[in-house]
């Protein structure tokens with residue numbers, strides 16, 4: 001059925017094309033453009049051979065849809081060899097009427113890692129990058145009108161390739177396959193090859209590259225207009241044309257078949273693209289012939305915004321913004337890189353709305369168009385960079401890296417969210433000759449953005465505009481980050497591009513002490529960064545756990561460095577980020593770092609417990625008795641708008657009211673109890689012991705008295721547990737409530753961010769999070785039971801049909817199967833209880 005959809009397009013296109021040929025009587029060919037997605041109907045084989053590129057090859061292939069992963073990978077503990085292949089994808093199509101009058105361009109937006117394109121058995125192009133798109137002009141290799149073609153792409157995903165990021169070790173899996181969209185563009189012989197929009201402060205400058213196969217005609221004109229973008233969440237009043245302008249193009253301006261046409265126009269009333277209000281516009285560019293006929297058209301979405309780094313920080317539209325971001329790998333369990341549009345967009349939404357970020361670094365390679373498109377739409381700043389990990393290869397390898405810079409900048413320079421180009425290999429050594437080249441390419445193609453280059457080296461050679469530095473100096477008791485002057489003497493801008501990560505790997509199923517420490521470490525660095533006026537902010541390592549090579553990770557091929565797990569379930573640290581954001585963006589956040597179960601802690605001493613919230617205040621109750629109201633001002637993280645708040649009172653006034661402790665001794669007794677809860681009996685600091693002895697000597701309290709009070713109010717080993725409740729308030733109303741008490745019942749909740757699925761350019765897919773929660777909705781971190789999964793109707797399961805919860809959480813994927821209608825995911829827990837997630841497939 002997918003091929004049929006293609007043929008419809010082909011037929012429709014063919015008719016329009018024939019009509020347009022009538023224009024020939026005017027002495028030109030008017031081509032109606034068409035974009036034909038080729039994501040369906042591919043035949044796949046994991047082993048390439050030249051004969052498989054031929055039309056008459058009749059061997060076995062698997063039929064696949066793109067995005068495609070060459071291997072469905074297990075959750076963990078698998079070697080990377082399973083996705084290292086020299087594969088072939090092939091499909092056929094007919095040369096439709098009139099196509100050869102124009103140009104037929106094939107674009108592959110992403111194939112990991114080295115692609116060789118064959119048309120009818122002939123090798124026509126090689127692209128040596130798994131993370132940038134490439135376009136090949138197929139026209140001259142196609143069969144005559146009406147004839148069948150076989151398009152084949154050899155995709156080499158072996159890590160022995162001599163191209164970035166390969167050559168030494170790499171801390172992430174690199175997967176394999178054609179994993180981003182593929183399409184044909186049917187265009188005229190004379191066409192718009194590229195449009196670059198530079199827009200800030202109410203004016204727009206454009207550079208349009210027009211290419212002509214053959215002699216360029218006289219009387220051409222480039223006509224442009226700026227209009228609100230279609231369908232974007234933030235556009236100015238629709239229907240408004242903000243500006244219209246045109247430039248004549250002389251045939252003599254073509255050199256080597258190309259002409260660069262520049263124009264500039266005022267755009268009074270343009271709304272700015274900003275993180276809080278990401279207004280988007282479209283620049284419509286028409287190439288108009290001597291008779292007024294439209295020969296080609298391009299539509300580019302862009303935003304009006306200015307960016308600047310200096311020694312005092314980062315400025316967006318002249319306003320200082322402290323960057324608060326995380327690094328993102330574009331991978332998921334089972335499917336590797338092969339996720340369609342909706343999942344890429346969902347990741348951007350998670351970063352902005354669930355983690356409250358204003359920035360993401362696409363470590364360590366350019367990520368897909370759909371992800372960056374969504375970042376444009378929601379106002380999430382993007383630091384993108386060339387592929388690579390610490391290693392710099394030989395001259396040929398460096399040439400490829402320089403080409404990667406060119407492709408990255410050309411492909412992403414119209415995206416307002418992209419605010420800096422990473423033009424060094426992540427964490428590589430200085431190499432001035434090489435990096436002079438990468439900087440020069442980026443600067444020559446884009447004068448509107450600075451370059452950066454991520455390094456862990458202090459005082460390293462700075463050819464870039466911003467010193468972008470991975471600061472792993474924080475290890476717990478020390479400062480959260482280094483002062484700029486200890487890293488570089490430059491007066492240019494400075495940004496921290498990684499912190500934490502391997503300094504404190506943390507699993508969802510780690511003990512509470514570690515999970516709390518992980519969250520607090522992120523808070524500590526965020527707090528330190530917020531205090532530094534010479535630093536633009538930072539991106540922590542990292543958003544999501546990820547599969548990695550044997551040389552890294554926890555021995556199971558996973559780096560547990562995320563503030564979310566691989567299925568995008570939050571760890572405690574996720575709430576630290578989310579709570580920095582206003583509730584209007586990330587919702588009302590309330591989490592408490594402890595389950596309050598004393599048995600989880602050595603000696604029953606719970607240690608420090610924090611409230612994580614973006615609320616105005618949080619009221620704490622024990623067994624429904626009010627204890628204390630906390631606000632952000634109570635947080636020890638002074639530089640954060642909503643730092644985690646230390647709970648320093650479990651008693652309130654109760655020891656006076658209920659136990660007869662005299663008011664005058666109230667504070668002293670309470671502080672002894674708090675010290676016991678924090679340190680436990682055996683680790684009490686000497687100072688506290690001395691204080692206790694003094695109180696004893698004065699007859700205020702004694703060990704037995706303290707033991708009883710402790711048992712009643714804090715940790716009752718041998719007594720009955722208590723119920724803790726936390727209500728968060730905003731604008732005087734309760735907005736969230738968290739109750740901590742021992743688990744009485746547990747059930748598995750399947751949670752899906754999107755249940756309306758749609759087949760557009762290809763299949764759709766949904767990520768489903770599975771969480772074991774108690775009667776109060778608290779995730780049960782030590783529930784590791786198995787659940788089984790099956791689908792019904794219009795969706796099919798991706799990945800295993802039985803999974804175990806990890807840290808009380810897991811996930812799975814469903815994808816559309818080509819049909820429309822209802823589909824269900826049925827989740828059966830270990831007791832046999834079933835729950836369902838219902839999907840509508842349009």
Ligand code: GAL
Nearest residue numbers: 171426427500501502503541
């Ligand atoms: C950095 C590196 C990242 C990741 C991280 C783990 O050195 O750039 O890719 O490996 O360490 O903390």
